[in-house]
Amino acid sequence: MGDEWATHGYYGTVSHNSKAIYQFYLGWYDAVPANLHAHPPVERATRLIAALGGADRTLALARGAMAAGDYRWASDLLQNLVFAAPDNAAATALLAESYEQQGFQAESAIWRNQFLAAARDLRQGSTPRSAAQSTDLIAAIATAELLDSAATRFAPERFGARKLTVALDLTDRKEQAMLEANGSVLIGRVGALPAIPDVTIRGPRALLLAMLFLKQPVSAMQKAGLQVEGDAAALQHLIDALDPVPQGFDIVTP
Known part of the structure; x- marks a missing residue:
């Protein structure tokens, strides 16, 4: 099969896809008990580097692996060193080189992109990414899923011990929902309105999403045409308790 170009891993790879299939059916656990409750990455890396004899010793081992062409082992060593000592410029530079070499060797375009993007981030820093999505994409997402997404960004410590019930009448989609x-928690439900809401919002869904995802002030959305009946100040307090949509995060550094 290796002689047939159609069986090559130009997109996925056998090792990558077989792991995905295993995890889909059986979950992430690989039957190695040490992986059940391992230390978090930074704490684990700190312990490993100490066990290897320190940063200088680990860097020397990684340089030896690079010289031998064992870029995978070099990356393994250096990734732990970078997590244990993010300010170690020599480790960061060599890790970028090890990733770059694996990117050059990768047959899979996806793997190549991952390796080369990691090398770029190590050398230039991570690039801020916009959280903006196309209006067509947002329109295709069910309201229930969007409310669930907003709930994952709810910070109850900023909201306090109060309770708030919000009725949502999305006129452009002829949908009714509630928050x-x-x-402790923010819960969204679609298909029903609360009997006695503290706040009722009426208008197109886009204006509601501008509050929940872009954190536009309630007053600005009212000027844009959103009808708000009830305690607008309490609604603004809820919006303030939502974390901003993440703009990307570091992967190759802690």
């Missing part, structure tokens, strides 16, 4: 917030 319930308390000092």
